[in-house]
Amino acid sequence: MSGKERLLVRGAQGDLLRLVATGHAESRAQLARISGLAASSVSLRVEELIDTGLLVEEGSGTSRGGRRPRRLRVSPTAGLLAVADLGAHHARLGLLDLSGAPLVVEERACDIALGPEATLDWMAASFDELMLTHGPPGVPLRGVGTGIPGPVDPASGRVVSPSRMPGWHNFPVAEHLGAHYDLPVLVENDANLLAVGEARSWPGCDNLMVLKAGSGIGCGVIVDGRLHRGRGAAGDISHVRVRTDSSTMCSCGHPDCLEAYASGAALMGALSELGIATRRPGDVVALVEDGVPEATALVRNAGRLIGEVLTVLVNFLNPDAIVVGGSLSTAEPLISSIRAAVYERCLPLATRDLEIAVTRGGPDAALLGAGSLLLDAVLS
Amino acid sequence: MSGKERLLVRGAQGDLLRLVATGHAESRAQLARISGLAASSVSLRVEELIDTGLLVEEGSGTSRGGRRPRRLRVSPTAGLLAVADLGAHHARLGLLDLSGAPLVVEERACDIALGPEATLDWMAASFDELMLTHGPPGVPLRGVGTGIPGPVDPASGRVVSPSRMPGWHNFPVAEHLGAHYDLPVLVENDANLLAVGEARSWPGCDNLMVLKAGSGIGCGVIVDGRLHRGRGAAGDISHVRVRTDSSTMCSCGHPDCLEAYASGAALMGALSELGIATRRPGDVVALVEDGVPEATALVRNAGRLIGEVLTVLVNFLNPDAIVVGGSLSTAEPLISSIRAAVYERCLPLATRDLEIAVTRGGPDAALLGAGSLLLDAVLS
DNA sequence: CGGTTTGTCTTCGATTTCGAAGGAAGATGG
DNA sequence: CCATCTTCCTTCGAAATCGAAGACAAACCG
Numbered sequence: 001m002s003g004k005e006r007l008l009v010r011g012a013q014g015d016l017l018r019l020v021a022t023g024h025a026e027s028r029a030q031l032a033r034i035s036g037l038a039a040s041s042v043s044l045r046v047e048e049l050i051d052t053g054l055l056v057e058e059g060s061g062t063s064r065g066g067r068r069p070r071r072l073r074v075s076p077t078a079g080l081l082a083v084a085d086l087g088a089h090h091a092r093l094g095l096l097d098l099s100g101a102p103l104v105v106e107e108r109a110c111d112i113a114l115g116p117e118a119t120l121d122w123m124a125a126s127f128d129e130l131m132l133t134h135g136p137p138g139v140p141l142r143g144v145g146t147g148i149p150g151p152v153d154p155a156s157g158r159v160v161s162p163s164r165m166p167g168w169h170n171f172p173v174a175e176h177l178g179a180h181y182d183l184p185v186l187v188e189n190d191a192n193l194l195a196v197g198e199a200r201s202w203p204g205c206d207n208l209m210v211l212k213a214g215s216g217i218g219c220g221v222i223v224d225g226r227l228h229r230g231r232g233a234a235g236d237i238s239h240v241r242v243r244t245d246s247s248t249m250c251s252c253g254h255p256d257c258l259e260a261y262a263s264g265a266a267l268m269g270a271l272s273e274l275g276i277a278t279r280r281p282g283d284v285v286a287l288v289e290d291g292v293p294e295a296t297a298l299v300r301n302a303g304r305l306i307g308e309v310l311t312v313l314v315n316f317l318n319p320d321a322i323v324v325g326g327s328l329s330t331a332e333p334l335i336s337s338i339r340a341a342v343y344e345r346c347l348p349l350a351t352r353d354l355e356i357a358v359t360r361g362g363p364d365a366a367l368l369g370a371g372s373l374l375l376d377a378v379l380s
Numbered sequence: 381m382s383g384k385e386r387l388l389v390r391g392a393q394g395d396l397l398r399l400v401a402t403g404h405a406e407s408r409a410q411l412a413r414i415s416g417l418a419a420s421s422v423s424l425r426v427e428e429l430i431d432t433g434l435l436v437e438e439g440s441g442t443s444r445g446g447r448r449p450r451r452l453r454v455s456p457t458a459g460l461l462a463v464a465d466l467g468a469h470h471a472r473l474g475l476l477d478l479s480g481a482p483l484v485v486e487e488r489a490c491d492i493a494l495g496p497e498a499t500l501d502w503m504a505a506s507f508d509e510l511m512l513t514h515g516p517p518g519v520p521l522r523g524v525g526t527g528i529p530g531p532v533d534p535a536s537g538r539v540v541s542p543s544r545m546p547g548w549h550n551f552p553v554a555e556h557l558g559a560h561y562d563l564p565v566l567v568e569n570d571a572n573l574l575a576v577g578e579a580r581s582w583p584g585c586d587n588l589m590v591l592k593a594g595s596g597i598g599c600g601v602i603v604d605g606r607l608h609r610g611r612g613a614a615g616d617i618s619h620v621r622v623r624t625d626s627s628t629m630c631s632c633g634h635p636d637c638l639e640a641y642a643s644g645a646a647l648m649g650a651l652s653e654l655g656i657a658t659r660r661p662g663d664v665v666a667l668v669e670d671g672v673p674e675a676t677a678l679v680r681n682a683g684r685l686i687g688e689v690l691t692v693l694v695n696f697l698n699p700d701a702i703v704v705g706g707s708l709s710t711a712e713p714l715i716s717s718i719r720a721a722v723y724e725r726c727l728p729l730a731t732r733d734l735e736i737a738v739t740r741g742g743p744d745a746a747l748l749g750a751g752s753l754l755l756d757a758v759l760s
Numbered sequence: 761c762g763g764t765t766t767g768t769c770t771t772c773g774a775t776t777t778c779g780a781a782g783g784a785a786g787a788t789g790g
Numbered sequence: 791c792c793a794t795c796t797t798c799c800t801t802c803g804a805a806a807t808c809g810a811a812g813a814c815a816a817a818c819c820g
Contacts, residue, residue: 012806027768039808040771043770044770063767064767065765065817066767067766067815067816068767068768151729161728161729207611221696223604224603224604224606228697231729232729233729234697236696236729237692239695240695241691243621243623252727309692312693315616315617315619315620316599316693317608317614318609318610345634347613347619348541408798408799409798409799417777418777418778419778419779420802421777440785443796443797444798445786445787446786446787447785448786449799
């Protein structure tokens with residue numbers, strides 16, 4: 001299940017491979033421009049990477065006015081990454097090649113309430129199955145990564161006081177997965193993975209806030225093109241106090257947290273009090289699309305509250321874009337009321353070129369983000 | 381007053397010089413460790429820098445168990461930086477050597493309400509005077525920088541819609557100063573400079589929020605050890621909506637901005653309504669120290685409001701420390717009520733190792749910050 | 761269609777950087 | 791006080807990197 005010889009790419013070679021893998025460059029000339037190395041050095045290194053079997057030349061790219069570049073790609077046989085995005089009741093699982101491109105992605109039902117051991121063992125078994133059924137023979141697994149719907153301490157790879165994951169507190173996820181695989185293991189908060197994944201779809205935007213609005217409210221922050229972790233829990237906005245008429249206690253012990261009003265779980269709760277049953281946050285979106293006024297009003301209020309919180313952060317961080325993802329993101333009134341609140345209340349300087357939009361990266365964005373981070377760990 | 385030949389330090393040499401100048405290293409061995417270069421390469425480069433007259437060897441450092449290192453310093457004759465921190469009624473002006481150490485610092489009265497031309501020409505004249513009276517003969521000026529008590533667009537060096545600087549809107553400060561000096565010119569928001577300056581006093585803290593509580597409320601943000609500018613106005617918290625009973629209109633046209641309740645100007649206004657006259661934010665601190673209950677109550681309320689805003693940002697950014705500076709920072713009740721609000725309401729994960737403290741960098745911190753940023757511009 | 765322009769990639773000598781080895785200078789410890 | 795250790799710095803051959811020059815390939819354009 002492992003024990004393959006470690007990928008050996010040191011220094012400059014690793015950097016070049018990474019640039020190709022992440023899609024930042026796909027020709028020698030581009031590599032030279034981006035890496036700052038001389039064209040001749042790049043050619044030498046690329047030669048070696050091709051000899052090692054990590055890179056392949058594949059046709060030619062589009063001309064920029066002169067000779068067409070020879071397109072470079074990470075070899076499909078160089079290795080695979082197994083990645084997962086764990087949700088409360090479903091997980092997306094996939095295999096990526098070393099360029100981060102998905103080979104297979106599947107969504108499977110699971111239940112994190114069964115506890116970490118059961119869930120992670122199930123995940124590992126699913127990875128093994130995917131490797132057997134979809135992995136080309138002889139192509140080694142190079143890394144394993146998963147997103148977790150709760151706070152993760154990046155240093156230790158442990159889950160730290162999650163709200164909706166009974167039995168997971170302080171569980172060493174990375175260590176447990178590492179016991180199955182003698183490989184680099186990545187464990188990261190799901191919103192952070194989404195942020196990293198989305199960042200690829202927002203070229204030129206170095207500062208990004210990616211909101212994940214599902215059962216809970218998560219947020220990943222990209223500063224200067226890199227994921228900002230702070231001391232580990234950066235990006236948390238769910239326990240911010242909001243301005244409301246009524247007063248509701250949040251599970252964290254404080255009154256009037258954003259999560260208690262604007263999360264998918266809160267919306268479902270409010271609907272059920274009105275006698276409208278829902279099973280998943282997606283059902284709320286369906287109600288909105290069906291024109292159920294109670295649902296629309298609740299979603300619109302959620303958007304306003306989220307927007308008011310974002311107001312503070314937009315003034316403070318001056319991001320290039322706010323990206324809204326998660327299962328609630330397809331509800332039109334949510335986005336538009338977030339937009340309204342932010343544009344109305346923020347400084348003109350901060351909103352002048354600010355874009356507020358839904359996810360561009362598609363349903364696999366978080367998996368791609370996991371691939372992206374995992375690649376850094378894999379390439380020496 | 382200029383036209384000196386440009387400092388010529390390319391690539392690796394500039395990096396080494398910068399490391400010595402910023403105090404990150406003071407021996408060849410240390411340079412090798414920090415820069416990642418081979419010890420032999422470091423020796424070569426340092427040799428050249430000494431030959432050029434930019435570095436000097438000066439005695440020996442303390443042993444770490446073996447031979448004592450030969451201490452390196454930036455030559456005092458390598459050049460000077462002229463820096464200023466402009467306030468509403470006072471400016472601090474100083475000359476720094478290329479290591480960022482102050483040669484002279486003076487505080488002089490001025491009035492930014494006289495408009496940009498008058499103020500900047502006065503500043504240039506003051507710089508010239510300082511050079512004449514305190515600059516060692518023959519030592520060239522290498523750069524000029526100033527802090528501005530309002531938003532600055534870093535790309536163009538213009539002031540953008542400042543609240544308390546009549547006549548400055550859109551004025552090209554960097555360009556105007558650049559006409560006097562054919563040198564690198566730095567123009568930056570004052571809170572940002574304070575943040576950069578303070579960062580030197582907080583080793584190990586890569587993520588820092590530095591609050592400047594004076595007439596206005598400014599905030600500089602250090603992320604990953606570097607100043608975060610966003611699109612230019614990052615760090616603004618003064619126009620965040622706060623939770624209050626009453627309702628006050630802010631000059632920005634929105635109700636209940638933090639600035640309208642918690643800035644020095646707002647406190648002075650509130651005191652005058654109570655029949656207590658003050659001329660400067662510092663007077664408010666004096667009243668608090670004299671035990672005037674109205675002043676204490678107002679300051680405490682300001683601290684609470686600021687703290688509540690910080691709550692959001694602390695959860696979001698997970699900084700290592702919050703540093704409070706500015707003329708109000710010496711009011712004990714301000715800090716303690718900020719502390720109370722943040723510690724009470726933030727996530728344990730975010731506050732576990734969070735320090736909330738007053739400035740460590742002393743009164744010249746902003747000038748030192750200007751020197752630090754200016755150095756980057758000066759060293760090619 | 762053939763010259764011109766633009767961009768890509770390789771060749772090769774010059775330069776820079778590295779790394780191992782060794783000398784210098786002080787700390788440590790009997 | 792002398793042997794030994796640690797750290798600092800330099801020396802010198804080996805390796806990596808650079809940059810200029812040129813070959814190559816396509817787009818552009820009268």
